[in-house]
Amino acid sequence: MNKKTNTEQGYWRLVWRQFRRNRLSVVGLLILGLLTLVAVAAPFLANDVPVYMVKGGKSYWFPNVISYQELEAANFYSTAMRWTPGEGEYALRPPIPFSPRNQMLLDNKRGPSAKHWLGTDDRGRSVAARIVWGSRISLSVGFIAEGISVLVGIFLGALAGYYGGRTDALIMRLIEVVMCFPAFFLILALVALLPPSIFTVMFALGLLGWPGIARLVRGEFLKLRESQFALAAKASGLGDARIIFRHLAPNAMAPVLVSATFGVAGAILTESALSFLGFGVPPPTASWGELLSQSQHLVGSGIWWLVVFPGLAIFATVTAFNLVGEGLRDAMDPRLRQ
């Protein structure tokens, strides 16, 4: 008999079985998996430095992620794109042999071609490379911003629901205040005031996204604190912090997970909007919103690829998260259980 099993696994297995029935959600999950893979493997997918190379009679494995001293000494890294292997030399390049920062000024504003799959922008940077690297920004902003929201939301929601009374009233009013602000403008203001960096964006998004989660957690806690196992924990002499975070919180996670999935999609969208307006991740870091913002003044001259491809990337990601969220919501809904 396998030990350390079941409720945990049993419950999630049930959720998975239900989730699997929804084809669209499974597609969403696949897209997310692929996207994560792209983000993680970005240096292997779009890079001017080869994955494997032989130069000067010496072979190098993964110079794209490992920095070799003799290559650096020869100033190889800054000129890698233009380097062509000579006699007895060899280079295995990534499928997109450009880094997101390589400017090929002679090749600027080129449409999609065999060389530049998704075209180039007005400085001659490969759109494909920038989209691949931009996925890192989008995903990390999405996950970390939502992570902050979830932590704050669980903490405040748990306090409000568990203690009730004045604590509850205070936290609920705070939630209403935060919810009543036009979030986007508040984020704009915050990002404008704080030093521009990716962390500012994450922080600002995270600090405004928690009220929904807090309300969900509060509701769950109102129900859970009356449960017999909460009373039992209290009777056992356990402290409040332990009861709240070890006994009740794990039982309140299901709706939070669903909400967080939608939240990640929202955060990605807001980050793109911020970058589009020029308040997001500072250049030259590639991000999807920043690509779109470049297209702003170029789209009139027929440069459609700067709109379509990053737009598609945002659309696909957000849709995938929403599909997964919906699938999770349905899978966890006890009324739909058989």
Add this chain to the structure above:
Amino acid sequence: MTPLLEVKDLRMHFPVRKGVFSRVCGAVRAVDGVSFSIEAGKTLSLVGESGSGKTTTGRALLRLIEPTGGQVLFAGQDVTKAGKEDLRVLRKQMQIIFQDPFGSLNPRMTVFNMLSEILQVHRIAPPTEWRGRVEELLRLVGLPQEAADRYPHEFSGGQRQRVGIARALAVEPKLIVADEPVSALDVSIQAQILNLLEELQERLGLAYLFIGHDLSVVRHISDEVAVMYLGKIVEIGPKERVFENPTHPYTRALLSAAPMAGAGPKHQRIVLQGDVPSPIAPPPGCAFHPRCPDARPECRELGPTLQKVSEGHRAACLVHAPEHQ
């Protein structure tokens, strides 16, 4: 000898709120002046209908809910006035077993985690001894060692109740409030759990406050019995006296409703009229008078107090236990 637990005039009123500003417009008198005491190693049962305040009494005396008034003395120490740290120490000596074996165990924790956490919080044993202690506790309640690594949903109802008992025993208490510990179980399992409770009482010298409505169970396990009606004790006394010589009409009705072996041909069922009145606005005088077959005019006005019927046996009835007997 001072009793292990002495409850004096315990009251638990829940405010009833109304309107936008949550004005308090009344109170549910769930427990309204209850007094009793339990000797070490003995069992007192609280019986009564649903809504009579039995469960609330049990929870209020452990301060799982804050009582409105009265005193709870545990080994001479007032539980209602205990500070945070005192309360933690008191809870090491007073424990509770719940009715619902499905709701009283955290579904996301293994039995080992549940029990070792208690050992940790009360500093009963160092981490290296947790495994052994947990297995010992499980053996004590008749569960196999492997049960330690299982989650609650892997057990049957009776087994879960055993886990609940193990949890209560983990702190080595002197008193256990058993809140209808067998009413949610099959009859065959009920007997097993009751036998376990008796066996543990004998081995560990536990005192029980046994809350129940099944009179045959109560008769089996109690030393003393207290009958509650609308938040008050209407009759209290040693088991044999209450069962052989029920004095309060409510107790008589309860006993007549319970199927008893050897009740004989003169066993006659007293059927009460109507429902339990609202505890927000209990009837004036004796709260039982609207349903009482023996009610007299004065019962509408005078609230009876507990009067001695025989040694240790008291009842609150103007008719059957008048003040100057």
